[in-house]
Amino acid sequence: MERDYDVLIVGAGAAGLYAALQFSEDVRVLLISKRELTLSNSSLAQGGVAAVLDKDNDNFKLHIADTLIAGKYKNNLDAIKVLVEEGPEDVLNLKKMGVAFDLDEKGHLQMTLEAGHSRHRIVHHKDSTGKAIVETLIEQVKTHSNVELCDNTMLYRLENNGRGFLCGLLMPDGSSRVVGAHYCILASGGIGRVYQYTTNSAIATGDGITLAYKLGAEIKYLSRIQFHPTAFAAENDRERFLISEAVRGEGAVLLNCDGQRFATKYDERGELAPRDVVSNAIMLESKEKGNEKFYLDITHKDPEFVKNRFPMIYEKCLEENIDITKQWIPVFPCQHYLMGGINVDLFARTSIDRLYAAGECSHTGVHGANRLASNSLLEALVFSRRAANDIMDRLQRENNAPFESFESSDDLSGNVMPKGYRTEIRKIMQDCHFVIPKPEAVPGGLKRIREIQHEIENGGYEINRDFVEARSLATVAAIVLSEVENGVE
Ligand SMILES: Cc1cc2nc3c(=O)[nH]c(=O)nc-3n(C[C@H](O)[C@H](O)[C@H](O)COP(=O)(O)OP(=O)(O)OC[C@H]3O[C@@H](n4cnc5c(N)ncnc54)[C@H](O)[C@@H]3O)c2cc1C
Incomplete structure (x- = not known):
């Protein structure tokens, strides 16, 4: 690892990897991922990427309108236009790089329908699109000798020194390393x-x-959280396996505990209404029935089609003793996506000079109050490319003098942080701000979260991965609940 870089990219999901590929060979880039390179939300994406590629049956206006409807018109229209109009090129670029999107018998990209989309416009690689994209991007990045790719390397400190950032990194062996980065x-x-x-x-x-928050960057709409209506209802597993929208797109129906369809009772679009509408319908039905058991039924479809179209979901459910070609799949809503984040402009610039944000941690305004399915990978691609291009422009215009001397490591030692903070934070969030929020629970929840945040920040604890993540969870929980308390919608 060098002492300083032109650019530090934090994250090896779709946004970070795609950004890294945009830089010319003379730009020194450090790309870090706090765990193994393939552990990310991007790798988990199943359904696909939305893009207007079939101009005979689709157009930009329709994709823009669908995005606005799903987002309850709280979106930033300029950002949506950039997303929808530039996105198709990025998707074709992925194809060129080698992502094996599914093709029809004529060799054209196969497009599927997903909830909230008025046209078939989701390109996919079976039901593991994200994995296919991430693996291809990693291979591509490895061929760029100007990009140093480091896994198991975690950013724990980011300090602005006027001409860039001092970046505290937890190295794979737990030691500290401080590097400089101009952007x-x-x-x-x-x-x-x-x-x-x-x-x-x-x-x-x-x-x-x-x-970013600690640096004073503007954070927006962190309380805009999307709950996915159909996660596999495992009894004890924290990470719930997603039963993709595409399963409903291909005809699966949602059943209540009595085996009856109910979604159209709450919205005429039924199972294919946007995610928040379907999640709300499940919660309301659950209240009415006094029962949390819900199912997806795709048993009426040809078993071979189901196995071929959803091989990963089929296998995962089989591991839970559910054969989806013969049995109903138990489902329930759970947290899925963050619409808000670090506020950025159309070039992914945050309110802090030289600091950019792209992908799920950012708020471009594209999603409004609710993300349209399969728009997030597209957002990660489009705005990370824009961030990288903006930095490239600046690098050509600006003369970035080398950093003055700085300590090359921090002292990470301290007390052992007590266990239990994360569990308590998670319980408070689940109680206060799940699908149908409970405003009466928020003041008490926020008070306790702030106490936890104070204890973590001031406990003199050893800086390790557990500490950094607990500090982050407490910070974001406090922001979410204070937005709710202040009536931010
Ligand atoms: C189950 C599931 C299915 C989905 N399906 C779809 C879909 O079909 N279509 C769609 O468009 N979207 C889908 N999404 C959403 C989409 O996958 C994500 O929004 C998107 O991939 C986010 O990409 P990202 O690059 O911003 O973040 P991620 O892919 O989550 O990557 C984050 C990276 O940041 C790194 N990192 C985090 N903190 C640190 C730190 N402190 N130091 C160093 N590195 C750090 C991580 O190690 C990781 O490499 C799905 C999400 C999930 C969870």
Whole structure:
């Protein structure tokens, strides 16, 4: 590892990897991922990427309209236009790089329908699109000799020194290393792990958002959290396996505990209404029935089609003793996606000079109050490319003098942090701000979260991964609940 870099990219999901590929060979880039390179929300993406690629049957206006409807018109229209109009090129670029999107018999990209989309516009690789994208991007990044790719390397401190950032890194052996970077792109993902039950990967603890917040960056709409209506209802597993929207897109129906369809009772679009509407319908039905048992039924479809179209879901459910070609799949809503984040402009610039954010940790305004399915990978691609291009422009215009001397490591030693903070934070969040929020629980929950945050920040604890993630969870939970208390919607 060098002493300083032109650019530090924090995160090896779709946003971080795609950003890294945009830099020319003379730009020195450090790309870090706090765990193994493939552990990310991007790797978990099943359904696919939304893009207007079939111009005979689809157009930008329709994709924009669908995004606005799902987002309850709280979206930033300029950001949506950038997303929808530039996104198709990025998807084709992925194909060119080697992502094996499914093709039809004529060799054209196969497009599927997902909830909230008025046209078939989701390109996919079976039901493991994210894995296919991440693996291809990693291979591509490895061929770029200007990018140093480090796994198991965690950012725990980000300090602005006027001409860039001093970045404290926890190295794979637990030691500290401080490097300088003239620009930083935070592509550190979402906050799902602040909930008891989430579809998110273990890395989703809001570290980037917390470090940006500590620097004084503007954070927006962190309380806009999407709950996915159909996660596999495992009894004890924190990370819940997603039963993708595409399963409903292909005709699966939602049943209550009595085996009756009910979704159209709450919205005429039924099972294919946007996620928040379907999640709400399940919670209301659950209240009416006094029962939390819900199911997806796709048994009426040809078993071979189901196995071929959803091989991963089929296998995962089989591991839980459910054969989806013959049995109903038990489902229930859980935390899935963060619409808000570090506020950025159309070039992914945060309110702090030289600090950029892209992907799920950012708030571009594209999603409004609710994300349209399969728009997030697209957002990660489009805005991370824009961030990188903006930095490239600046690098050409600015003369970045080398950093003055700085300590090359921090003292990480301290007391052992007591166990239990994370569990308590997760329980409070689940109680206060799940699908149908409980405003009466928020003041008490927020008070306790702030106490925990204070204890973590001031306990003199050893800086290790557990500490950094607990600090992040407490920080993002406090921001979410204070937004709710202040009536931010
Ligand atoms: C189960 C599931 C299914 C989904 N399906 C779809 C879909 O079909 N279509 C779609 O568009 N979207 C989907 N999404 C959402 C989408 O996958 C994510 O929003 C998107 O991939 C986020 O990409 P990202 O690059 O911003 O973050 P991530 O892919 O989550 O990557 C974050 C990276 O940041 C790193 N990191 C975090 N903190 C630190 C730190 N402190 N130091 C160093 N590194 C750090 C992590 O190690 C990781 O490499 C799905 C999400 C889930 C969970």
